[in-house]
Amino acid sequence: MQIKLIADNYKELAFTDQLPDTVAHYLIPGASSVTASGDFGYVLFQQLQGDGIFIRLQHFLMNRACTFIMQEFEPLLKLRFHLINHIQYHIEGLGNLVFYEQGFNLLYFPFQNHRIHLQSAGVYFSIDIHYPVYVLSQKLPPLVLMNDFQKKVIHQQPAMLTPVNQVASRPLLSHVHQLMQAGKRSAASLHARSLDVLISSLENISEQPVWDPITLSMPEAQAIHHAKTKMAEDLKQDWTLKELTQLTGLNDYKLKTGFQQLYQSSPADYLRDVRMEKAWQLLSGKKFSVSQVAEEVGYTNLSAFSKAFKKYFNITARERSKVIIE
Numbered sequence: 001m002q003i004k005l006i007a008d009n010y011k012e013l014a015f016t017d018q019l020p021d022t023v024a025h026y027l028i029p030g031a032s033s034v035t036a037s038g039d040f041g042y043v044l045f046q047q048l049q050g051d052g053i054f055i056r057l058q059h060f061l062m063n064r065a066c067t068f069i070m071q072e073f074e075p076l077l078k079l080r081f082h083l084i085n086h087i088q089y090h091i092e093g094l095g096n097l098v099f100y101e102q103g104f105n106l107l108y109f110p111f112q113n114h115r116i117h118l119q120s121a122g123v124y125f126s127i128d129i130h131y132p133v134y135v136l137s138q139k140l141p142p143l144v145l146m147n148d149f150q151k152k153v154i155h156q157q158p159a160m161l162t163p164v165n166q167v168a169s170r171p172l173l174s175h176v177h178q179l180m181q182a183g184k185r186s187a188a189s190l191h192a193r194s195l196d197v198l199i200s201s202l203e204n205i206s207e208q209p210v211w212d213p214i215t216l217s218m219p220e221a222q223a224i225h226h227a228k229t230k231m232a233e234d235l236k237q238d239w240t241l242k243e244l245t246q247l248t249g250l251n252d253y254k255l256k257t258g259f260q261q262l263y264q265s266s267p268a269d270y271l272r273d274v275r276m277e278k279a280w281q282l283l284s285g286k287k288f289s290v291s292q293v294a295e296e297v298g299y300t301n302l303s304a305f306s307k308a309f310k311k312y313f314n315i316t317a318r319e320r321s322k323v324i325i326e
Helices: 021-026 132-138 145-154 170-180 185-206 218-231 241-248 252-263 267-285 290-298 302-313 317-321
Strands: 002-005 032-038 041-050 051-064 064-072 078-085 089-091 097-101 103-109 113-118 122-131
Touching: 021 041, 021 051, 032 132, 051 170, 051 185, 078 132, 078 170, 078 185, 089 170, 097 103, 103 185, 122 132, 122 185, 132 145, 132 185, 170 185, 218 241, 218 252, 218 267, 241 252, 252 267, 267 290, 267 302, 267 317, 290 302, 290 317, 302 317
Parallel strands: none
Antiparallel strands: 002 064, 032 041, 041 051, 051 122, 064 113, 078 103, 078 122, 089 097, 089 113
């Protein structure tokens, strides 16, 4: 894994494959892994390889704010997804970029160095899928923006496919998470799945394009991220708008519009989505009864849960509970 990382503008980090317990929770089966640490916290880089395509997973477990300079050793075409928290980059030729949580874009880096700024303590996580340039000449979903992007890549100029980072839909996020779990599959399978994610990403841009930049300040975006995290951690709570405004310190309008900008969803719809997705997972394999799962995801009325599940997935909760996952 050829990469150089300098912390706080002066100290090159020494990576090791001896992994501390601190990062164990974030390890992906089948990936090669290296880590480095300092008073800032821990950095964990993992990589999956698949027939000319490789996937790099980057975790930053921070005790404080920190700026890193990252050096890579060849021009890179990468599809970047930022999955946890919000992160600031400075990329030569592209300027200052903010990747908000669930943001993604197709990027080309002809230069070796870029700067990463993490504004506060917390966990940050992104995935870069690195493609060979010839992938752009394959049959992909038609997108007008691709013409200009390809011209810049051919001339080795820094490029981003869309001028504003896009917001990954929940189906696209599901594809990305499935790709992360494909490390024990063959290189050919990983290659095919990586191409599928690229195609799904271009379809996401075509069907749900984002043209307006996010207008939140970074503290406001971090407050909404904090609220979103709390909601996912405690699905049994109702999470009224009043409770969320008290938690974030934002007014109703700023909270609702900010949530929509960041996640293309209202707080209520997000809570419904994570409850249903958690219920889907818990119902497989006959480990829990339907009533137990309903209670676990915040429904006190079994009938209301059953109706919501059927409406969301178009199958009943009892039908899902009969599925055995190997």
